[in-house]
Amino acid sequence: MRLGIDLDGVVADFNKGWVDRYNAEFGASLSSEQITTWDAAADLTHFDDMSGFWRWAEGGDHASIFRNLETYPGAVDALGRLSRNHEVVIITTKPGWAVHDTFAWIAEHRIPTREVHMTDTKWRVPCDVYLDDAPHQILDIHRNRPEAVTCRFVRPWNAPVAGVRDIHDWDEFVSLVEGRFC
Numbered sequence: 001m002r003l004g005i006d007l008d009g010v011v012a013d014f015n016k017g018w019v020d021r022y023n024a025e026f027g028a029s030l031s032s033e034q035i036t037t038w039d040a041a042a043d044l045t046h047f048d049d050m051s052g053f054w055r056w057a058e059g060g061d062h063a064s065i066f067r068n069l070e071t072y073p074g075a076v077d078a079l080g081r082l083s084r085n086h087e088v089v090i091i092t093t094k095p096g097w098a099v100h101d102t103f104a105w106i107a108e109h110r111i112p113t114r115e116v117h118m119t120d121t122k123w124r125v126p127c128d129v130y131l132d133d134a135p136h137q138i139l140d141i142h143r144n145r146p147e148a149v150t151c152r153f154v155r156p157w158n159a160p161v162a163g164v165r166d167i168h169d170w171d172e173f174v175s176l177v178e179g180r181f182c
């Protein structure tokens with residue numbers, strides 16, 4: 001089966017990544033637990049809006065925020081297990097400036113995939129199962145791929161959607177895929 005897997009908020013801890021860098025650079029003491037809404041960065045930081053945040057995240061002369069993210073516990077191991085019987089298809093939304101950092105990150109963490117899509121219209125990439133945390137993506141994928149199993153990785157910034165399967169951790173996702181398709 002083809003498993004469409006999002007990166008940020010699912011495999012890569014984007015929030016911890018930017019909060020750690022922000023605290024170090026600006027002497028702030030934010031915690032990633034404070035992030036409970038989509039686009040929370042605009043409210044929690046000194047940036048006026050999300051475009052200011054994204055300009056900073058691009059990194060200037062340094063690597064972008066996407067180059068040094070940690071993985072969530074168990075994520076890479078679970079993908080390794082799943083990749084024995086299924087195709088792991090990475091589907092992630094990234095600005096143009098983050099493309100090469102994202103490929104470098106995928107290589108560094110040895111994400112078991114042969115197929116990577118960087119797109120905002122994720123549902124156009126055909127898969128049997130999708131796993132995402134972005135509220136608008138969960139809705140969009142479920143609406144446009146009713147034949148697929150759409151999974152919400154439960155996070156403080158998303159909410160249940162009728163017909164979408166809730167996933168709380170990586171073991172639960174592995175059990176769902178293996179129970180259904182093996």
Ligand SMILES: [Mg+2]
Pocket residue numbers: 006007008009010132133134
């Ligand atoms: Mg995400």
